[in-house]
Amino acid sequence: MKISVVGSGGWGTALALLLLENGHEVTLWSYAEEESRILCETRENPMLKGVALPAGLGLTTDLSCVRGCKIVVLATPSFAVRSTAHRVAPLLDAETVLVSVSKGIEKETSGTLTQAIQAEVGAEHPVVALSGPSHAEEVGRGVPTAVVSASEDQGAAELVQDVFMSPRFRVYASDDTVGVELAAALKNVIALCAGCCDGMGCGDNTKAALMTRGLTEIARLGVAMGGRKETFAGLAGVGDLIVTCTSMHSRNRRCGILIGKGTPPEQAVKEIGAVVEGYYAAANAKALADKMGVEMPIAAAAYEVLYHGKDPHAVLTELMTREKKHEIEDSWV
Ligand SMILES: NC(=O)c1ccc[n+]([C@@H]2O[C@H](COP(=O)([O-])OP(=O)(O)OC[C@H]3O[C@@H](n4cnc5c(N)ncnc54)[C@H](O)[C@@H]3O)[C@@H](O)[C@H]2O)c1
Incomplete structure (x- = not known):
């Protein structure tokens, strides 16, 4: 499955590696040119020292990487989730599922991050929150981890569960976003x-x-x-x-x-x-x-x-x- 991870901090990178290992076609988008240059040149993220980025992982600063993706993972800090969803929205295919992996509450609205994403991308796109006890440093090293995939849309929660599940990353589905x-x-x-x-x-x-x-x-x-x-x-x-x-x-x-x-x-x-x-x-x-x-x-x-x-x-x-x-x-x- 074609998947883009938008945000190449420690968490976005660890999840991109997990999805790649699960056999998906993955592109990791960086907000900053400099950040992308470091990833491309060193094939390592400074936030995940010692974890190599395989050649199969696409690296880009071009947000059109989300075109044609069945799933787009948003992995920016919480303050940038709405603005990033706003930029991504016009590029999405019909029915692309959005996954929020950031942890925060939107300052301006006091709403949740999936609510902010939903408002930007429109009701036709299911939105899922993926969360749980999961340090990027450990997921990047393949340490056994379990998380929750939550959405009001059962099909979307279970799709995300399937796509992320691995012998070292167990995902439970939930309807309590x-x-x-x-x-x-x-x-x-x-x-x-x-x-x-x-x-x-x-x-x-x-x-x-x-x-x-x-x-x-x-x-x-x-x-x-x-x-x-x-x-x-x-x-x-x-x-x-x-x-x-x-x-x-x-x-x-x-x-x-x-x-x-x-x-x-x-x-x-x-x-x-x-x-x-x-x-x-x-x-x-x-x-x-x-x-x-x-x-x-x-x-x-x-x-x-x-x-x-x-x-x-x-x-x-x-x-x-x-x-x-x-x-x-x-x-x-
Ligand atoms: N690190 C973890 O172990 C972990 C685990 C679970 C959830 N999270 C959550 O994931 C989110 C990201 O965390 P992280 O650890 O990857 O952060 P990070 O500090 O490692 O990286 C943040 C990324 O956001 C980018 N960014 C900065 N400003 C931006 C903007 N205005 N628009 C778009 N992108 C911007 C940066 O370039 C960087 O790539 C946070 O909400 C965090 O709570 C982190």
């Missing part, structure tokens, strides 16, 4: 907080509490927005949360560690040198929680640290000394 995408975007906020705890020298207890309560509030917002509760206990939910909060591959966690050690947030984001989606998602989470009237104390605390320079130590004390609660909200009712 909203839940999968919100889980993917919001866990990055919790990963930033987890890194922050590590940077401040907190222990395993603190991180476990943060992850558990973080998932609770992610699910609270997700369900309020139409997602299914079970999705948050699945690969795109707790699965991705575990991997992002515990791994040094996670740039969100690494950014949080710098902040926890005292680096100002904006400088920490710059030092990471690649997109830190959790930084932007924290602002989206705050806006969405306010709009939906959903309580998200950890996301609100992250927002204060990231955007108002509040001291993470003070924020941690405030979180620990909030009014007492029942763990399960409807206990004894």
Whole structure:
């Protein structure tokens, strides 16, 4: 099958290699001429050191590579998803399926990324979100990984499942696009907080509490927005949360560690040198929680640290000394 991957960062490249290995005809599109030149000359992506790009992988900066493709994978940072979909839209064949693999919430609309793509490409193109615990560095090396292919369109979700499935990349299909995408975007906020705890020298207890309560509030917002509760206990939910909060591959966690050690947030984001989606998602989470009237104390605390320079130590004390609660909200009712 002819497939284009639009966005040649670490994730787009790892997925392009996986699709190539699965026997598809794959072209990887780069946003920047310089990025494409490096890929062509070295046959390696600096984000995936030691992983060779085989001669069979097409490399281009010409977006017309999407013409004639049955599937187009969008793998840009979340802020560029709508503009990229807008550029791609007039070049698509009828019924081309779009796959969003970015993790974020659109800043301007507070909508999901598949909603932004759908608005740009039109209703005739099914849109799928592919998400789960999946570091590019590991998928690029063929480390066994499992993810979710989510769409309201069952045929499209299952097509994407078939196309990506391999003995080292297992794909589950889901109809809960909203839940999968919100889980993917919001866990990055919790990963930033987890890194922050590590940077401040907190222990395993603190991180476990943060992850558990973080998932609770992610699910609270997700369900309020139409997602299914079970999705948050699945690969795109707790699965991705575990991997992002515990791994040094996670740039969100690494950014949080710098902040926890005292680096100002904006400088920490710059030092990471690649997109830190959790930084932007924290602002989206705050806006969405306010709009939906959903309580998200950890996301609100992250927002204060990231955007108002509040001291993470003070924020941690405030979180620990909030009014007492029942763990399960409807206990004894
Ligand atoms: N890296 C991972 O392990 C991983 C795993 C799953 C999901 N994701 C998600 O995939 C998305 C991309 O992540 P990545 O790791 O590949 O990022 P990256 O920082 O490695 O690369 C980002 C790519 O986007 C391109 N880009 C920058 N500005 C652009 C613009 N205005 N228009 C179009 N393209 C532009 C860059 O040239 C670069 O190729 C993110 O949303 C991320 O959360 C990443």
